[in-house]
Amino acid sequence: MRTTGWRSGRRKSAPPPALRLVAGLTGVLLLAAGCGTIADAGQTIQPADLVNELAIRLDSASALTYSAEYQLAGGASASIVQAQDPQRVAYSYPGGKLIVTASATTECDLGSDRALCTLTAPPSPSNQPDPEVFSDANAGGLVTPPVVISLLNAAALDPAAVVTQNDTTVAGRHATCVQISQVQNAAASRFDACITTEGALGSFAGVVDGQAVEIAISRYRDTADATAFELPDGARSVDRRPGPA
Structure with missing residues (x-):
């Protein structure tokens, strides 16, 4: 996996360490207890690790109660x-x-x-x-969180994938965003995704199974x-x- 615009300014030629892939609904409660944010000051993290951490964060949100409203392309x-x-x-x-x-x-x-x-x-x-x-x-x-999780996992495992990262705010909440391209053997070879600190899907843009998808969260509540x-x-x-x- 290659990266552009990486904040740490460091690149390593060695392959990334073994990845922890999300385990599904049964493992969510355990993951939620031990998953921290990846934007801590001074932390150095490799591109594959970042993408994998975002997949874990998104999967861990399955243990939350929330309502999220999204604006789709076309209104x-x-x-x-x-x-x-x-x-x-x-x-x-x-x-x-x-x-x-x-x-x-x-x-x-x-x-x-x-x-x-x-x-x-x-x-x-x-x-x-x-x-x-x-x-x-x-x-x-x-596009649903389980689909985005599968895309992030595929990108984390692909050494040819190119990753760019940035932080932003969506619907008033901090989010970590990745722009991913050149992913092989996945439902989407190129996509952008933002995951909020809580683990909600903040936004997504890409072509999934031939269908162009573009969504952005407009409202988030901690109730259902x-x-x-x-x-x-x-x-x-x-x-x-x-x-x-």
Whole structure:
């Protein structure tokens, strides 16, 4: 991995140390307890380490309760609402809604007069939902944190990737940003991402699986509205979860 605009001003020819990849939902609580920021004064960090730390920070935010509203390209809006006890998350975007709980993964198509929601099995306790689950959200213009985590992990492991870093403020919150390019064998070869100190996705711009995505957080709250996890009014539901053995 190569870097430009690196703050420490140091480059090393030796390969980066072994990377810690995020473990998914089960490891989130442990990661949240031990993950610090990477912008401490005087700290020297390699590009791969920085990208990996941002992936860990973003994954650790799965242990938080929050509501984030996003502005999408073209003026549309989307949201991510997350709560704990039990852990659940709802993604709302133009044309659809995705709700992930311990009992079901629910995908809602809002493209017709009456929403259609399909319930499938929830992710196992040790895994994130299948990446295919997020394809409709990507198409709707909302890239989700699990997708960004996978992109950051791919970049951290790619020695040819080029990384530029800067700090900024989004929606009044400090964020660390990376501009990444020349990533091989990933859903996005070039993208920009900002992660807030709390671990929320602050902004993202790139082409994911052929779909141009550009989002920026416009509002962040440390609370979650319970109605965010409900099906849209009047929605039809189809339950495709496996029955008892």
